[in-house]
Amino acid sequence: MLKRLIYPAMSAAKPHPTGKQNNNRPIFDPDRLFTEDEGTSQDTFLDRLRARLRAGALLSWAVAGIVGQGACLLVPGKMYRRFPLFFWSIACRILHIKVRTIGEPAGSLTPRPDGRRVIYVANHCSWLDVLVLGKILPASFIAKQEVRHWPVIGYLTFLGRTIYINRNRQESSQDVQEIIEQLRKGYDIVFFPEGTTSKGNGMLPFMSSLFAIAKPVRRRGDPAPDGHPACIVQPITITYDRLEGLPVGRHHRSFVFSWFGDMNFGPHLMQLGKWHSMRATVMYHPPIVPEDYPSRKALSNAARSIIEQGHDTLRQNRL
Template sequence: MSHRDAPSPSGRRRHNRPIIDESVNFPVNQATTQSSLFSRLSCIGRLIAVLIWAFWAGCLQALFIRLPGPAKIRLPRVFWYTIGRILGLQFRVIGTPAGGIRTARDVQNGERPIVYVANHCSWLDIIAVGGVLHTVFVAKGEVGTWPLIGTISRLGRTIFVSRNRQNTGKELHDMADRLWDGDDIVLFPEGTSSDGSRVLPFLSSFFAVAKPGRLEQAGMPKPPPVLIQPVSIVYDRLEGLPVGRSRRSVFSWYGDMDLTPHIWSFGQWRSMRATVLLHPPLNPEDFKSRKELANATFKAVRDGAAQLRQGLVPDGQN
């Protein structure tokens, strides 16, 4: 066992097991059984609390999105932060968000909306980013059809996109409209989630709203000037101990993994931590091409994530 990894408890699958309190003087089988039962009951309680909170927050947001003012922007951050805390997820923020809450008039007067660009390894990334930033997510279209999650996404004013190139113009139009309205947006330009041990190369097409090409400019209104802020997300604590390679599967959701079993296993751990590292913003105008901008953003996110995994980044803003 590496000293940099959470210890391996007894009685459950290797990478999705809650810690057993070895200080309790039970025989091994009894301790394992009671710990496993407690973990499952705790998970059920957390999931019920999530559903109750989602219902009441959803009712409020359904009202707020019909009213003027920033409440519809502020509530999603409170919502995701609270979801994280219910699940036992702590947040550590290093760096300063370049964005904030602004109006359409602010954008017209020259304020630049922010496009946050982050790595992606899990459904937890939505909670980690949403809990610390005032932002609108860009998600694949099928998310909008998922029970409960789709409803939450729509109430959070998510922009849904598809892989159909025929819809690209409309989707860029929607993003440009949100930016002109004063919203910040977040992109996960890997195009899929990873196993958490590396950052996959960024697809330059995701940066079209920040640096549109001739084809996009011909088919959509010109978006306002924006800044790109790279964001590195790493889950670096589990039960208070550093997370090594063998424990990243507790957090990572990728490939053909089923969502429900992953949530069930994750919910049986007591405490976790997500570190969100906010890098200095990049000005798209400083780059000759969209690909160059994508590569510079990728390097910042990749290097930051690697440093976080190695424990080389000191605490900053919390």
């Protein structure tokens, strides 16, 4: 029985790219042993009812959030920055997602003593990342332009001061200037350098272009750009490590929590809503100073290395 499970998965894999000739050793991919919906959730009547109630509650709360955030924008003070923390906290409670934090964030609602803005960079495997980080970080998110046109969510993120960017490289410089303008106003920023979601068991390459907000491009000998706020970069690792109180394996991490590829949002939300409890762990790493790195690429590689090490540590429970 074990051979019938393992050997088809190995035969469908591609050989390792090595320098040796005539080496056809296969790559073993455990995910090939399962289908996407195999063993990822129960499907009783109560499970389906629970999922529908949670989806309805989440939609209703999103509509209420639009009203609440719109009202907070009319109130003097920082209420419009505090409300998103409350909104995403309730959203996590609706889905029964507990958030454990390790370490301390480098920023808060009050300015840092050194006057630097904080740019948080994190790995990205699901739309849940926004709920988890939105609950604990008073910062503006960077999202792709398409999110602005999503029903309900698009307007909600707009009121929450989300910054929308295009994937077209010709317009990337304009997007960077808009983000820098938000930094000048005193906002901290959160973005996902992978650019898209992954399966949760590994990380995609980082796109270094957005690191220009922390390390502006300039020629040698040129002065620093006028008005560019000094920043620090804090790497953050997100891992979904508990499901029904038990450790999460690679299959559940990929097909319960992760939202990637051409997955549809509705079915993924309904499957997620069937579970009783989940947990996400957020690890804050020590901030790094952009001036310590010679280029954006070096800064990007350093942040990715730190996040990847944290990801391995959390997945293997080596704290």
